[in-house]
Amino acid sequence: MKRNTIVLGITLFVFAGFAWAGWANFEYRRQAADKVMAATMPPELVIGGDDGPPSPLLNKPAPKFTLQDLNGKKVSLADYKGKAVLINFWATWCGPCKLETPWLVELRDQYASKGFEILGISSEADNLTDDDKDAWAKDKAAISKFAQQMHMQYPVLINGDSISKDYGGLDAMPSSFYVDRNGIIVATQTGIVSKDEIEGKIKKALADTTAQAGK
The missing domain is CATH 3.40.30.10 (Glutaredoxin)
Known part of the structure; x- marks a missing residue:
């Protein structure tokens, strides 16, 4: 009984290690993908941006802060x-x-x-x-x-x-x-x-x- 408990504990520990490694790898790949997307986006591509009327602040002093x-x-x-x-x-x-x-x-x-x-x-x-x-x-x-x-x-x-x-x-x-x-x-x-x-x-x-x- 004691031996089975030890084996079960080791098994759970191993699975937990794999789960953590998988999450860490996913997070690393997600961050890397964000950087790659930013670096490889075509220069002419525009997402949103500047489609609306000009800002009323244009050509005026920037508000102090x-x-x-x-x-x-x-x-x-x-x-x-x-x-x-x-x-x-x-x-x-x-x-x-x-x-x-x-x-x-x-x-x-x-x-x-x-x-x-x-x-x-x-x-x-x-x-x-x-x-x-x-x-x-x-x-x-x-x-x-x-x-x-x-x-x-x-x-x-x-x-x-x-x-x-x-x-x-x-x-x-x-x-x-x-x-x-x-x-x-x-x-x-x-x-x-x-x-x-x-x-x-x-x-x-x-x-x-x-x-x-x-x-």
Whole structure:
């Protein structure tokens, strides 16, 4: 009887090991598939994005804000005065955001030396109250995990919903606002578009509008 119990225990342990390995392998393959899909999507493919009327914020000063990053540090848009900034609203549950983020990481690395930065603003925590500490901790952990997996080296800010009204309500994710060196929104984006189109809008934000006006 004792021997049978030991054998049963070993068998259950082995099955549990296989089950865990299978889940881990599935999770790894899922993450790899997301990256491959993002990397191999044809440049001309557009999913959603920019089909509606122009944003009322276009050609106007970007609304000011101050939010916390994942370390609790306060970060303001004003901190990046003189730089071109892509304000990118996203969420971990947003499928298109998973496709777009690797492109943003690459483009940020490519244009950072020219005075370009991305502020990745998470809109993860919808309708949470300030005293809901457990929910905030859970959302923050999910955001941090996503940022690490995607190698997001640019500032990642939380509680984007607190400024969503200032930026038009954010009816879809991702939503992006391209701010030039003078603090003016020169391009917007709702949904995901091609990497080439994102790069074109970054170049527009980087353009020296003062020099162009003098020509």
